[in-house]
Amino acid sequence: MKIQFTACKAVFLGACILMLMCRPGWTASPELLMATTTSTDNTGLLDYLAPHFTEATGIEIKWTATGTGKALELGKRCDVDVLLVHAPDAEKQYVADGYGINRQPIMYNDFVVIGPKSDPADIRGKTTKAALNAIRASGSRFVSRGDDSGTHKKEIALWQAAGLTPPDRESWYIQTGQGMLPSINIAAEQSGYILTDRGTYIKYAHDKGGNPPLIIVVEGGDMLRNQYSVIQVSPENCPDVRAEKARAFSGWIAGQHAQQLIDGFRLLDKKLFIPNADQ
């Protein structure tokens, strides 16, 4: 009896060890590494594009989704090879500082302010400036990413353009420190307004079966344009960067095929991003 059990245990342990050995091995990653904003990941755009890129170039791409601020920081520290971000002013500064090369605009959509259907601050259809002033005056909840992302940078710029100091500790102002979709969900729970990009909002509306609790209340105007660009991390600043692969990605996503794919990426029959690499 005892021998039987020992044999049994030996087989069990052997099986465990075998299972461990069958896993794919650890290798230093030869793939292209990208840091991107949460919107391109949360909407599913990259999941949709990545296989096409790999098919066209044979390069596997991995991406980590963070705010644009952190993405730029990852590039500065040489931890990624290429960036897909949306904060034009910060990007231009980044390239001017020698951290990135070959900044290439690839697509855009626009920012929108979304809020509860009841619209407590009564801002529907107003300009951004009037809307932000009304939100502040009425003390309606406003949810901010608060994470130095492209959307957060834009929000700060909008407060300033409205002639207001960006709120910080005000009781109606909530800073989540999280990505776009998590922040929208928090805004929905708190019945607050939030600035978001149209692509992520469409994805959110799609997830809620086309009937989301938050609706678009403010849209339009040049201020709200949201341009996405691809930037290669500078090989001069980072000698170890996989520059060839980064250039391949940059060229591919600005190319005709990828641009058509972006154009075809729709949810609820709406385009999430509008390609504009040719402009």
Added chain:
Amino acid sequence: MDFILQGTAQALDLLFSGDPETFSAVAATLTVSSYAMAASLAMGIPLGFALGHADFAGKRQVRLVVDTLLSLPTVFIGLLVYAFVSRQGPLGEMGLLFTLPGIAMGQTILALPIVIALTATAIENTDAGLRTTLLSLGAGRRHLLTGTLWEARHAILAAALTAYGRVMTEVGISMMVGGNIKWHTRTITTAIALETGKGQFATGIALGLVLLAIAFGVNAGVSFLRRK
């Protein structure tokens, strides 16, 4: 309430339909936790044994340090490892950032104090008469060591399980060092964090149940090994 039932149904579906995303996260979780456990047991059991068995000056102080390290917050470990393995950090050349070995490194730091402290306690708690008995049976130094270890094996196994539980359920290190990269470094816990953030509660619950199922499997395996 709906989404809890929905999550349970979805969990079964994810497990039995062989959903590739789920299995990629399960594989990532098992990989990092196996390597972290192998490393922390290989280092922790001898160190814990020494700490519990030997008498040396400063033993109480060492114990105090080890016990303090039990409360290391995972995000702090994540931050430390991140600083070290970032390409500009001291270990940058190894290219460990955003990889499973990078996460495993952090989780080893998490598990090591647990293994050391619990092993030391286990050794201290072995029957005081054991030493005399072994010596009276003519045991040499080597036999004394192996005898004590054998006697404490169940408590050491429990230490390993405790550490395993901590490593499996950890999210801070995996998120910061791993970057939550789909198909590569997305573990079950970072996937749950992501799905919850996206408001996909059912998927989150499903993944949580998958994690529980794995924990159950591991414990069932250990309980089988312990049966006398």
